[in-house]
Amino acid sequence: MNTEKDLTVTIAGVELKNPVMTASGTFGSGVEYSDFVDLNRLGAVVTKGVSDVPWEGNPVPRVAEVYGGMLNAIGLQNPGVEVFCRRDIPYLKQFDTKIVVNVCGHTEQEYVRVVDRLADEPVDLLEINISCPNVKAGGITFGTNPRGVENITRELKCHAKQPLIMKLSPNVTDIAEIARAAEAGGADAVSLINTLTGMKIDVNRRTFVLANRTGGMSGPAVKPVAVRMVYQTAQAVQIPVIGMGGIASAEDALEFILAGATAVSVGTANFYDPEATVKIADGLERYLQEQKIDSIRELIGAVR
Amino acid sequence: MNTEKDLTVTIAGVELKNPVMTASGTFGSGVEYSDFVDLNRLGAVVTKGVSDVPWEGNPVPRVAEVYGGMLNAIGLQNPGVEVFCRRDIPYLKQFDTKIVVNVCGHTEQEYVRVVDRLADEPVDLLEINISCPNVKAGGITFGTNPRGVENITRELKCHAKQPLIMKLSPNVTDIAEIARAAEAGGADAVSLINTLTGMKIDVNRRTFVLANRTGGMSGPAVKPVAVRMVYQTAQAVQIPVIGMGGIASAEDALEFILAGATAVSVGTANFYDPEATVKIADGLERYLQEQKIDSIRELIGAVR
Amino acid sequence: MKKKITAPVLENKKIADGIYDMTLDVPEIAEQAGAGQFVSLFCGDRSRLLPRPISLCGIDAEKGTIRLVYRVTGKQTGTAQIAERKAGDTIEVMGPLGNGFPLEMAEGKKVFLIGGGIGIPPMLETARVLADKAQVESVLGWRDAETFLRAEFEPYGTVIAATEDGSVGTRGNVLDAIRENGLSADLIFACGPRPMLRALKEYAEKNSIPCYLSMEERMACGIGACLACVCETTEVDSHSHVKNRRVCKDGPVFEAGEVKL
């Protein structure tokens, strides 16, 4: 006799039907994966990063396989916020899931323009990518210095009508300090980890595998670093933490939740298991059943 | 017709017969692995960290398996420098390989005492561990701040009779800055990466797997981060760089060498392939044969 | 809903040095697939997570099988692991993916099916389905005398061979063979290494022959979501709004004029 379990979680006043979200950049705007999973089953869809104008991204090769994961240097190719609002938001509005728009820019002004443009769109949350290692300006440069994080957060808070999630880079000495800076700037939540900067060399051709030389590492291999940082962040701030980095199973998701994450995002796992998100949502429910726990919220930060 | 290939490399005037060293803490002082490999075949043996007095290390569990690697929180258990000089150095002197002693301490004074004690011992190089994440004081706290790195390097240079390798932590925002600080302090070489701080949670028992909560991640999963950091470091400093992090094959070693490493260390791979070090040395020679390259030194930093 | 499938391996044999020929029992894919489409194959090694895109070399909708001919690219590679699979083992596969050749354009025409090296396999399925609709002229280039799949093209039309070392057919590449044999066609479908595609694109432009090329790029998702596998295009396209189309979703087959090579 399975009783209904409560999988809902709330981030900045937005209630998700379950804590499973998609990781930005790995799920497009959901169109392609809707052939594999019912988007209505997801807590939220987090879109690929969107900038004010179309971005071309980096030259190919843009991805490389590494042990237990991958490197990417897509370079935030995207069609720009106009097309996004016209095409992707209406698409996602067909589904009963929350919409989180990931925002990128080279300069503070560019971020502001996207946030302004989205102000009156039916979007639930904004995730500000201040941590992308694959673009020359902007991106990670904002995300590695506490002062910079606080400033950009404060500035965007003045413009945003939706709650702000600041997405943090793991390529820092002290993640807690960065998270506190985001909180001080007024962030409604933080999400982490973005990718770890890595490199792969082809020893036969004696070249970098990626055209961009370095790329962002993701996948199961990064999970222990991600869990550690989520734990440290959850200890350091009061705002909700969204955890990601190598999640491929309900057990992986639970590690993050127990470490302090209110919700989780699934990225690279989609590439090798396109049904991963829904399987994880099902697995979380099963865990609650087995462990006789009523609500997933009881588990958030339960390991300290 | 295989012509002899030149595998020798030089670090701070010390010539190694090949670039393959052992990674500190994974090989003890060589006694145990001498049942599996001929220590005479190695470029150098790098010992477990040695402190001024015996250290107990951390409570168990001290290790956890993670995807493509492991976490450890040994906590630098060691019998102290006296026993080390009496027992381990004479043991290693039986072999035709170089001896690199890894030095740890909680305070600058403790490092100094070890370095002083080793001054007249038949040791080829000292590797100063300013990057161990598993001890409360000292260790990583020295290694994450450029000023601290420069100061401790300068101080130890006043005491050391052997050339100094500063071992750097990957848990930093800007590895190049740290490496430059070591160079500015007078380091003769730098080695990296030490372990990435990680965490594993047992979702069934709802506890940390490691008694120490966090541990240092090593093994193939960390290699892309390590290669990237070795590359960035080699671009930033003039002194030799010793590369490590996930090396398990000659191809892995070559990635580091092409990225700029003069020598490499093999750590976690010993645990699942006790002959890894010698296989790698053989593989490097084979690569030189196949690629018709006379000396491994031609490959150092050849990918830029 | 689409899904990744665990498919039984019916056969997996070596047909030339480093070239393997695998048949999978996977009706879900066989029923929907067309010439020029590909599948994502997974290695079953938890250290190697990304898919290997492999073109369909044969599709048997009735038997529910697909045939993949692939090269093992090196010793410690995913394809080396795939080559170890035996009949009775299973393998994870996803597909059919991408868009194949515009077969309808070939009807009643004289069509060059051009394959170079490991680009030859998809042309075999293309030849098979076009055999009774078009005049097929297969122009195929190999490295040396190991001209895998060659005999299998013969039932479907003329076969012109080129080998780099001259051991079979024209010494040189497929364009050398076209020139040497004074061939011409109304339409070109091709798959092969980039320098070959580049030369063909130029040849087709010069001779005003419509030309479709199957492109290759590193992939992660294989379904159009991650933007890993783009190829540069001459015009801004309607999906990306930049000059980048996705090989996995918009391709792998593109009209030659559309892409930069």
Add this chain to the structure above:
Amino acid sequence: MKKKITAPVLENKKIADGIYDMTLDVPEIAEQAGAGQFVSLFCGDRSRLLPRPISLCGIDAEKGTIRLVYRVTGKQTGTAQIAERKAGDTIEVMGPLGNGFPLEMAEGKKVFLIGGGIGIPPMLETARVLADKAQVESVLGWRDAETFLRAEFEPYGTVIAATEDGSVGTRGNVLDAIRENGLSADLIFACGPRPMLRALKEYAEKNSIPCYLSMEERMACGIGACLACVCETTEVDSHSHVKNRRVCKDGPVFEAGEVKL
């Protein structure tokens, strides 16, 4: 030189719920191994690199085989993968490792061989080799009626059973069985869960019986180099110069008075 060996699996069968019984053809290990020693088993999964330490349940030096009885600890574990190995497959193994029970001490004595749960397997080999040298009394504790290996102890001496649910023998643990049956001995060799070992240590001290315990700890190298697997000792030991001995190299069998539990 020692080495990691790729050993043929001769048999690998389930003998109780979640308990498997595997025989490997590995003369190099069988010839050198003794009761109470263990081997490192590798999962053959590149995402799971660390060894699984498993005690020797049987050693046949003549046939060159070793027998391992092990528990699958959960669904997505290394032991679950090991359990999938079939006769004819191979598995990587390293050993024999560590120090076994001091068998010479048992000669002519009455010895308790105490095993709890998955600590029972190593006691079987110990019983076999002591059977004609000592008076063996095997006191074995299981969870329930699935008393795996029990019958195999019988040829070697008396067998006393305890089960947690009381379905077989004494209800309770091995110490309850000892008390209930009013048993005593000159020497104790034991392997099992830590609470059992703790109780035995206390019992042995109270009754002044020499006692040797086989300890368990997480390992990385398995050969004494990494200091992962230490157990706290009462005295500073000569290797570490702190109160920490290595289970893999100095143990797994320790004199009870030497270790803190």
